[in-house]
Amino acid sequence: MAEHRTRPVSRVKPATVFSTVAVGAVTASVVAAGGPAMAEPDYPSWSEIEQAKQNEQTKQAEIARVAELLTGLQQAADAAVQASMMADEAWRVAIDERDRAADRERTLGQQADEADAVAEISKMRAGLLAAHLAKTAGNDLTTELVFSGDDTQKLLEQLGMASQLGRQANDVYEQAMADRNTADALRGQAAEAAAERERLAALAETRADEARAAADAANAAVAAQEQKSEELYAQLASLKDTTAELERQRAEGQAREAAEAAAAAAAAAAAEAAAAAAAAQQPAAPAPAGGSVGEPAPAPAPAPAPPDSGAVEAAIWFASQQLGEPYVLGGAGPDVWDCSGLTKVSYANAGIYIGTHSATNQYYTLAARGLAVPVWQIQRGDLLFWGSGGDYYHVAIYLGGGRILEAPREGVPVREYFIWGSPSAAARPAG
CATH class of the missing domain: 3.90.1720.10 (endopeptidase domain like (from Nostoc punctiforme))
Known part of the structure; x- marks a missing residue:
């Protein structure tokens, strides 16, 4: 791709954690432009955290509540990031289609130019033959035939030449018309390709705006996740008598392990499904009868x-x-x-x-x-x-x-x- 749209680089600090294990489950919750805003979660205050520490049961409940809020923040950020990636790819696809349309427009334009040149040559040939035919087989030839006397052989030869020139002129004329029709058709196709290229260029601009908006939304979601999670990790650390950094590292490790487990589970499921499909495609061998055996099973697909x-x-x-x-x-x-x-x-x-x-x-x-x-x-x-x-x-x-x-x-x-x-x-x- 020869060009790219440059968006202002956000100054927002990128997310420390970027696990999209749960993206598929939360994608539908991403708010579309103009859609209803999501309710602000009920974040705990520091006074609530201090009160919860006075009772073990209340403390455990508050730990679970803070962990759930952290998970929700991460999922919202991940879903916004995925939406941004999808919007970026939609722009790339639109640019791809626009560039192909531009290539087609250029190719058809060149073909139309070449066809125009051929049509002009055919037109000149037809004109020259028509002029020659008029000179050879015009009124002078008719007059000579009436007053020919004994020199009819020469006139017959002239008539034959005129007839041959007429057929040739007709062929050249038909070729000239065909060449002109080809040139006109190519010019029309080039015009259609130009209109399509303009349509796709406008679509690419729209997709660029959508990608920019999605990126801004993702940056905002990640910023909110970072801002809120910083305090939540501190509250969690206070409840568990650890440090905020330790709690963050623990969450990152759990996210990484969950991503690896999800990827491994998906790979295992896909491998199992592929093996089952391959087994289902193999016909069962018939029981031997009279010493004969069934056809061998088809060879598995090469690795x-x-x-x-x-x-x-x-x-x-x-x-x-x-x-x-x-x-x-x-x-x-x-x-x-x-x-x-x-x-x-x-x-x-x-x-x-x-x-x-x-x-x-x-x-x-x-x-x-x-x-x-x-x-x-x-x-x-x-x-x-x-x-x-x-x-x-x-x-x-x-x-x-x-x-x-x-x-x-x-x-x-x-x-x-x-x-x-x-x-x-x-x-x-x-x-």
């Missing part, structure tokens, strides 16, 4: 080819050089990135084209080459995709050991992180 380690390391090396650089929607270097811009340029550095500047396009480009792999069989260098229903809103490079390298979202720079949420697809560019 994905292992990745080219040289290409993998070249891509990862390039991506790792961008760690800490800012996320900008549409960024594809040299010092700003978004998710699919980072993966595209990183693998281009390894000499591999993985698709356009879109997570969705990259998955389908690689899948069309037979390079999609099951999520539970991922290896270092594979791409992980987040999304559902065939639409993917985020892509990252898998590093191994449950970690990824990604350009996550506005306000969070390129980073190495654990696998968050539940990636729904994977592909092996270097396979």
